[in-house]
Amino acid sequence: MSAATPTPRDAGLPAPATSIASSSLSTSTSSSSAKPTILHLGDDIRWNHELYKELGERFHIERSYSIGREQFKTALREKKWGDFVGMYRPFWNTGGEMGNWDEELISLLPTSCKIYASAGAGFDWVDTKTLAEHGVVYCNSASACxxxxxxxxxxxxxxxxxxxxxxxxxxxxxxxxxxxxxxxxxxxxxxxxxxxxxxxxxxxxxxxxxxxxxxxxxxxxxxxxxxxxxxxxxxxxxxxxxxxxxxxxxxxxxxxxxxxxxxxxxxxxxxxxxxxxxxxxxxxxxxxxxxxxxxxxxxxxxxxxxxxxxxxxxxxxxxxxxxxxxxxxxxLSHTAGASVESHVGFERLGMENLISYLGGGEALTPVNLEWLKKEE
Structure with a gap:
């Protein structure tokens, strides 16, 4: 059960792209009314462009970019991003500006939201039990790093x-x-x-x-x-x-x-x-x-x-x-998991979790199923 170094679906390890907002997002937002919505937190993806394109073909992708806690709460109350079915955070150092995911924040999520797929191994900043009690499976990306x-x-x-x-x-x-x-x-x-x-x-x-x-x-x-x-x-x-x-x-x-x-x-x-x-x-x-x-x-x-x-x-x-x-x-400066290979894997694994779980399969790296099962 050893974890192999993650590799991108794209060939080789290409240099990070500066932005994909104008290309991939234009594809993902077309015909959006017929697709369930994914809320992408934080920066653009950098490596797994083919897989992100696949995600955009299956779901309508909304973006929060980098947003503070109060703004994020207001946007959720006002349903700025609609009734999204999942959340995707591909990097550990962006998309977390809203602070700890506690009851205050989790209670504002739409009932349609069923999965939160995030980069990183640790999850001390998110109340995974409360997420489960609201019907949301939380997936980390420990295997990627x-x-x-x-x-x-x-x-x-x-x-x-x-x-x-x-x-x-x-x-x-x-x-x-x-x-x-x-x-x-x-x-x-x-x-x-x-x-x-x-x-x-x-x-x-x-x-x-x-x-x-x-x-x-x-x-x-x-x-x-x-x-x-x-x-x-x-x-x-x-x-x-x-x-x-x-x-x-x-x-x-x-x-x-x-x-x-x-x-x-x-x-x-x-x-x-x-x-x-x-x-x-x-x-x-x-x-x-x-x-x-x-x-x-x-x-x-x-x-x-x-x-x-x-x-x-x-x-x-x-x-x-x-x-x-x-x-x-x-x-050290909390950099144990900091490598290009880790980041490539974080991106990829989060999308794979979303595609699998929301497609009727299983979440690949869930951490709170024990509480979800209690709720069923």
């Missing part, structure tokens, strides 16, 4: 084992004394990951792909914890250890990686950090709010956590200054 996020997790993992942050900062300082200190002392405090235990919290597509890479490249021993045991993935990985509870994972892992959705509460705080192996490493490529960052600073100060690699942060775009200033913490 699986390869990019898993690669970033490997990079952060290596930085925690090998003190690459210290080495990088010393070299970048252009200070011979700092360079000399790193050059002479790093070997005494760093290790290879080979043969150590990687504990993954969340064996979804990204966690699974990370496990594959870590086992193949570094012969790491993999343990995981998830809400349910996934024996099919255990078998495909060729042997991993299932930890029924989080404590079991923490006490046995040399490096813990967070690869699980944020569900409204902190997962790793002071109590959990006390259960880590002394000097263990921590990597987060999921959501920043899963970690109590003040507690992480304390754990680093006490040597409980030996090093950390953080792509995500609790109060983005603000990075905790006591984490950013440490030479044993690698910090």
């Amino acid at each position: 699986t390869e990019s996020v898993a690669d970033t997790a490997i990079f952060l993992l290596l930085s925690t084992y090998r003190a690459f942050t210290w080495s990088f900062l010393a070299a970048r300082s252009c200070d011979p004394a700092q360079f000399h200190a790193a050059n002479q002392n790093i070997a005494a405090v760093t290790h290879n990951p080979n043969g150590t235990v990687l504990g993954i919290i969340g064996l979804g597509k990204i966690g699974f792909r990370l496990a594959q890479k870590a086992k193949a490249a570094f012969q790491m021993k993999v343990a995981y914890h998830d809400v349910v045991r996934i024996e099919s993935r255990e078998q495909e990985l060729g042997g991993v250890t299932w930890c029924e509870n989080l404590d079991e994972l923490l006490i046995s892992s040399d490096c813990v990686v967070l690869a699980t959705p944020f569900e409204g509460s902190v997962l790793l705080g002071r109590e959990e950090f006390r259960r880590f192996k002394k000097g263990a490493r921590l990597v987060n490529i999921a959501r920043g709010k899963l970690i109590d960052e003040d507690a992480l600073v304390e754990a680093l100060d006490q040597g409980i956590i030996g090093a950390a690699g953080l792509d995500v942060h609790s109060n983005e775009p603000n990075v905790h200054p006591k984490l950013a200033g440490r030479d044993n913490v690698m910090v």
